[in-house]
Amino acid sequence: MKTDPSFFDKVYEVVRHVPYGRITTYGHIAEYIGAKGASRMVGWAMNASHGGDPPVPAHRVVNRTGLLTGKHHFQTEDMMQRLLTNEGVDVKDDRVVDFEKLLWIPVKEMKSELG
DNA sequence: GAGGTGACTGCGA
């Protein structure tokens, strides 16, 4: 079908599946939608997620090092960190503390969900 | 149709 969901829609859906108090990375999202290596597109999609409906918790998406690289694209630079801390995710120096523990992998978690 | 952009990632020095 040429009317298949856009690349962006795939990204949005995965991000929306990220549970509360959890985070994921661009690479894992890209891999899940079959665009492994195209992690840049994920971030690009996030930029278009503003005003999306339903809203996309872009603040739960960070780079592979847990760094809040996209915080500059929020309403305010401290918005991303604030949202994360609000969910119980501790952030320090623009990095997610114990981000590996809070890391949520769609390719892994979503698969289990299907079963 | 062609060129430029980007909220990333991996590898080498």
Next chain:
DNA sequence: CTCGCAGCCACCT
């Protein structure tokens, strides 16, 4: 450890 380069692919002009 830090710094730089190349690959990746959809969207915009």
